Structures are given as structure tokens and as C-alpha cells.
Amino acid sequence: MATQRKTYHHGSLRQALIDAALAIAKEDGVDQVTVREAGKRAGVSSGAPFRHFPTKTALMTAVAEEAMRRFRAEITVELDRTGKLDPLARFRALGIAYLRWVIDNPTHFEIISMRRTIDFDASETLVQLNEEIRGLMVRILEDARAAGQLRTMDMEGVPLQARALVYGLARMWIDGQFAQWGGAEKAELLMRQSLDNFLALLAK
Amino acid sequence: MATQRKTYHHGSLRQALIDAALAIAKEDGVDQVTVREAGKRAGVSSGAPFRHFPTKTALMTAVAEEAMRRFRAEITVELDRTGKLDPLARFRALGIAYLRWVIDNPTHFEIISMRRTIDFDASETLVQLNEEIRGLMVRILEDARAAGQLRTMDMEGVPLQARALVYGLARMWIDGQFAQWGGAEKAELLMRQSLDNFLALLAK
DNA sequence: GTAATATGTAATCAATGCTTACATCGATGG
């Protein structure tokens, strides 16, 4: 992994460190990510990373940005794919895509949501991407209401409820609360059922 | 805080360490808890804690047990208090008590749910308490169905959905996702609205 | 081409989880 380098300067150390950190997290867990190891994989000394990131938190924040970008990419692909369906079907697809991404990329999601290891508010990118994704969901829900697909109810609370449900399912998976019910496939099925239950309650 | 002690032996160091860890977490945050500092507050050397807990994880697991016990106590008090109400009202009270406890004791909840810092499955107590609390919720939901208070629907999915919703709201608070909406009071209000929305969807 | 800036290395510090060798206490058996 440690890219051999002939020049004294790395050339793209910043990105290499982000990639290395993501790889370590994926392979050995988020808490196994160390600045040294990230530097080692990028082929530099233990102090070099600090030229690009003042703190480990700053590195992890950049990693979170990368993860969030990939997350948004997945979401938008799914929304494009379902562009012609009715709003509620798209909403369902959005939720399923969200949950599947979490199951497929648990460490990525963990890094994004573990706001003790990153400095979320300090990252314009993170705040903006987060708002963007939330906005997408809210808009589709409003489309569904406008299309008369929802039971009449407080539209102030529905988006939060939907967010909390999906976020809760995702974190329950990350936190190992699905362990007793088998592996990823079973968990994904249960999540989908839960989501469908919610939609059944919500739909007219 | 560091209890002066005249004897060479502490006498109740184990519990003192748990209390100290809880206090540090409450004052300075969970990640500020160190074995040394816990020992210091208990008035012992840096190595003494390891006579009672083989690893820091074991200490934090014991701390989680203590926190979970307090959580259950709060829950059961609330259930006793609402013993004469109808099931759905009790279910609501349960949810509200859950969420208020999280808001009042964020670090305690954090320790319980942060299963990277504790060894949940290794603790018979934690597994048992967790099941017990889950069982309470499920039973009340079933009472509500038996009383004809719920719309007909897959009872397999409803408990999970309820859990995910409450867990999600709690973790969103812990993870700072309510920051933009003001302090604890506003957050609690939003949580309650979200819960009531869910109940409105669920009720016949 | 030279000076200034950016980026890397090596050495080192402080904090912290954990271990080891030794000290001291308290309970138990004779």
C-alpha cells in the first residue's frame, strides 16, 4: 500500500492520508486509525501528516467529508434512477438506499455520525452536504403531500420522524443492536420492513 | 473529591472507580475518562484500578451497568406512576421518560450506547437489563393492540419501528444534530412532537 | 539564480493503557 516515492515531496499527501485513513477504518475499525499508520501507508514520516492537518480531528473531518460525498453520490444516483416514480415510491427508494449504504459502508457512516472524533460544525462542506441531503428528503416528502399521497398530518413533524427512524435504524446496526437477529441480509430485511411499516402508516 | 483514606486498603475501590468515572464523564465528557484520573479521584495510584478491572473497557462496562440500572429505575417508576392509564398512554409516557432521561443524562446514555468503549455482550447484566427494558415496551404495545387501540398492522415491525424512532431521536441529540434548533427544552419539545406524530399514525 | 515558502524528516515530549516487582493489609488455620 505504501506508495514508493522517489521525490522528497510526496505530491499528493493530503489525499493519500485521507485514503489511507479510510482504508484503515474499513479494514481494522475506526478506532484503529492512527496518524502514524496513515502516514506510514502513504510512505511518509510520523510528523508529515501534521503539515496537512493540524490535528487528528482535522484529518478525520476531511475523511468524513470524503465519506459524505460518496454518500450523497449514492443517494443522488438512486433519486435519478427513480425520477419517474411517484414521490412516495421515491421516498421509499431513498430510505432503502440510505440504509443499504450504511450496511455496505459501516465505517464510513460511523465516521460521519461520530461527532466526537470529527469537528462537524467547523466543516463548511459537511454542514452543507448534510443540509443538502436533508433537503432532498424534505422536498420529496412535500411532493408526496402535494400529490395527495399522505394522510393529513403535521408536516412539521413528519420529516424529523422519518429522519429519526432511518438514523435510528442505521445507528442500531452500527451499535450492534441487530446482532441477535443475524447478519447483514437479515438486518437489511428488518430495516426495510420497518421502513415499509412507517410508510404504510403514513400513506393515505 | 479524592476521598482521603487512612488505611492502606481502600475498602470499596471498585464502586469508587465507577462513581469517579461517571463523574468525570458528566463533568468533562466521556472521552475525558482515563483510568488514571478515576484512580486519582478515588485516592489511589495509577495501577490500582487494574486490580479491579482488567482493562479500561471492563471499567466502562461496569459504568454502563450502573447507568443502565439507573435508567431502568427511571423507566419503572414512570410505568408504576401511569399504571392505571390505558396502554397507549403508558406507551407514550414510556417514550417521553426515555427521551427525558437521555436529555438529562446525555453522558450516561452515551456510555450505554457507545459499544466501542464497552463490552456489551460480555456483560450478563447489560444484556439482561436491555432485554428487560425492551420487553417492557413490547408488552405495553401488545396491551395496546389487545385493547384495540392500534390500527391493524404487522406487529412484528411495530416494536422495532418504535425502538428505532426513540433510539434515533436520542442519538441525534447526543450526536449534536439538534444543535441548530436550540437547547434542551426545544429539543425535548421536538422529540415529543415526533413521538406524538408516530402515535397518531399508529392509533386507531 | 537566489530568496522565500512549502513540505518533508528525526528526535522528542506528554498522556495513557497496561504490566511487573514489590509492599502492606486482612482473613484463616493451627
Add this chain to the structure above:
DNA sequence: CCATCGATGTAAGCATTGATTACATATTAC
């Protein structure tokens, strides 16, 4: 009553890791 032994504490130290500092090297600007 007291000698022994297991339990519990101390002191010192190790390994890891985030962070800093002094110095070296490359790149860019003028």
C-alpha cells in the same frame, strides 16, 4: 495469638500515539 497467604495497593516503567520543534529539501516567485 500469630504465622501464613491471598487480596489489594504502590512505584516504576513500557509501548503507543498525538503533537511539537529543529532542521533538511524541494518548489515557487521574483
